[in-house]
Amino acid sequence: MNKYDVIVIGGGPAGMIAAGTAGKFKKSVILLERNNVLGVKLRITGNGRCNFTNKMPLNRFQDYYVDNPKFLHNAFNKFFNHDLIKFFELLGVRTKVENNGRVFPLSDQSADIIQALELYLQNNKVQVACRSLVTDIIVENNQVAGVKLSGEETVKAGKVIIATGGKSYPNLGSNGSAYSWALKTGHNIILPRPGLSGIQIKELWVKGLQGISLNQIGISLYVNAKKKKQISADLVFAHYGISGPGAFDLSADVGDCLVKGSVVLCLDLFPEINESQVMEKLDDIIAKSPGCMCKNLAFNEVPKKLIAVCHDLAGINASKPLSQLSKKEKRSLINIFKQVQLTVQSLRPLKEAMVTRGGISVKQINPATMESRIVSGLYFCGELIDISGLSGGFNLQAAFSTGYLAGLGAAVEPKIEDRKPMDEGRSLR
Numbered sequence: 001m002n003k004y005d006v007i008v009i010g011g012g013p014a015g016m017i018a019a020g021t022a023g024k025f026k027k028s029v030i031l032l033e034r035n036n037v038l039g040v041k042l043r044i045t046g047n048g049r050c051n052f053t054n055k056m057p058l059n060r061f062q063d064y065y066v067d068n069p070k071f072l073h074n075a076f077n078k079f080f081n082h083d084l085i086k087f088f089e090l091l092g093v094r095t096k097v098e099n100n101g102r103v104f105p106l107s108d109q110s111a112d113i114i115q116a117l118e119l120y121l122q123n124n125k126v127q128v129a130c131r132s133l134v135t136d137i138i139v140e141n142n143q144v145a146g147v148k149l150s151g152e153e154t155v156k157a158g159k160v161i162i163a164t165g166g167k168s169y170p171n172l173g174s175n176g177s178a179y180s181w182a183l184k185t186g187h188n189i190i191l192p193r194p195g196l197s198g199i200q201i202k203e204l205w206v207k208g209l210q211g212i213s214l215n216q217i218g219i220s221l222y223v224n225a226k227k228k229k230q231i232s233a234d235l236v237f238a239h240y241g242i243s244g245p246g247a248f249d250l251s252a253d254v255g256d257c258l259v260k261g262s263v264v265l266c267l268d269l270f271p272e273i274n275e276s277q278v279m280e281k282l283d284d285i286i287a288k289s290p291g292c293m294c295k296n297l298a299f300n301e302v303p304k305k306l307i308a309v310c311h312d313l314a315g316i317n318a319s320k321p322l323s324q325l326s327k328k329e330k331r332s333l334i335n336i337f338k339q340v341q342l343t344v345q346s347l348r349p350l351k352e353a354m355v356t357r358g359g360i361s362v363k364q365i366n367p368a369t370m371e372s373r374i375v376s377g378l379y380f381c382g383e384l385i386d387i388s389g390l391s392g393g394f395n396l397q398a399a400f401s402t403g404y405l406a407g408l409g410a411a412v413e414p415k416i417e418d419r420k421p422m423d424e425g426r427s428l429r
């Protein structure tokens with residue numbers, strides 16, 4: 001059989017929930033995935049633990065999206081974090097909440113999330129076709145009619161949901177192929193660019209700190225010497241610069257600011273206390289161990305290697321005993337502790353970013369159904385759309401919410417029943 005009610009392209013989180021949801025409404029559904037198995041990217045999320053959502057309340061959730069948060073309003077109203085948690089729990093996945101509201105499977109295994117989604121597909125009789133590379137969509141008179149597969153085979157359907165993801169980590173399957181289908185059917189593509197990305201730093205000393213992490217330090221973003229933003233977050237030094245949650249969450253601002261001028265990040269290694277309190281701390285250490293050499297100076301908050309870099313930056317000979325530091329030297333050392341300057345060179349390339357910013361313009365998608373405003377019967381969901389969130393489970397929640405809505409839209413459109421998503425889950429058992 002090569003004719004279905006609904007075709008879903010892409011077996012990531014957005015495509016799997018979309019296909020299962022359309023199947024739930026007794027539609028014949030086929031899910032086409034180019035990889036050998038479903039959920040290849042999903043498997044590596046959250047370091048293999050899958051941080052699939054965040055417990056943040058709805059009124060604050062949208063603050064965690066850097067592009068088009070308002071577009072997600074309908075999707076979150078229909079299928080939000082508590083619905084998603086319930087959905088997985090009803091499919092047998094127990095969950096837990098960690099710091100900053102991040103939600104994971106209790107087992108710390110993303111495989112459990114994938115298995116649950118596979119069960120959802122099976123329960124709703126979705127035909128899953130892995131190793132199926134879609135090469136184009138078929139559109140006749142502004143109405144979608146099906147898709148073409150590599151090898152020129154076609155599959156027909158009156159509804160097609162595109163859930164092919166963005167362009168980052170292309171070796172995992174999402175390489176942006178759908179952008180060209182969307183473009184030639186009249187949709188606009190907002191330039192795909194790195195989101196949640198590492199930041200390349202000019203100062204060469206960062207190389208020597210590779211692998212060192214800093215907890216909850218202050219990070220301020222300056223553009224042309226004007227302060228634009230300040231956050232408190234964890235950071236990891238990498239061979240090229242900085243990585244980790246702090247770098248990822250600032251990367252969208254950094255990317256936007258780089259086109260405006262020079263961008264500098266200032267690290268405050270003691271964000272909880274002011275300069276005179278840091279001076280007291282230093283004087284305490286000097287009083288206790290006056291003979292200690294500068295290079296052996298240790299603070300709980302700051303790794304030794306970074307303290308050594310701070311001495312270099314302050315122009316202090318690291319072999320000098322602490323007791324011989326002049327007032328001026330101590331002041332300049334503390335200045336550095338409170339403002340380690342990192343000059344931004346660029347973001348890391350898109351293929352290394354955790355998510356893709358940009359994609360199909362939200363202006364051409366109905367936010368209540370995820371249907372294209374240009375081609376009827378065509379739906380978009382997940383990272384393919386010009387939406388992107390900060391780290392903490394926000395990108396997967398957006399993929400699941402928009403996927404759910406697309407599946408519902410394709411199955412019951414034009415009138416969407418106002419049913420509770422939780423009822424969906426409840427009847428899965």
Ligand SMILES: Cc1cc2nc3c(=O)[nH]c(=O)nc-3n(C[C@H](O)[C@H](O)[C@H](O)COP(=O)(O)OP(=O)(O)OC[C@H]3O[C@@H](n4cnc5c(N)ncnc54)[C@H](O)[C@@H]3O)c2cc1C
Nearest residue numbers: 010012013014034045046051134165173382383393395396
């Ligand atoms: C290392 C890493 C860690 C991450 N950790 C987290 C996290 O903990 N929490 C979080 O919220 N987000 C995380 N993300 C982001 C999250 O994984 C994505 O936002 C999410 O997977 C997007 O889902 P999607 O279904 O839209 O796309 P994808 O997951 O990319 O799925 C798209 C699918 O479509 C298939 N496909 C593409 N083109 C075709 C085609 N032409 N024919 C057939 N199939 C096709 C692909 O093979 C792929 O399986 C992480 C990302 C990375 C890279």
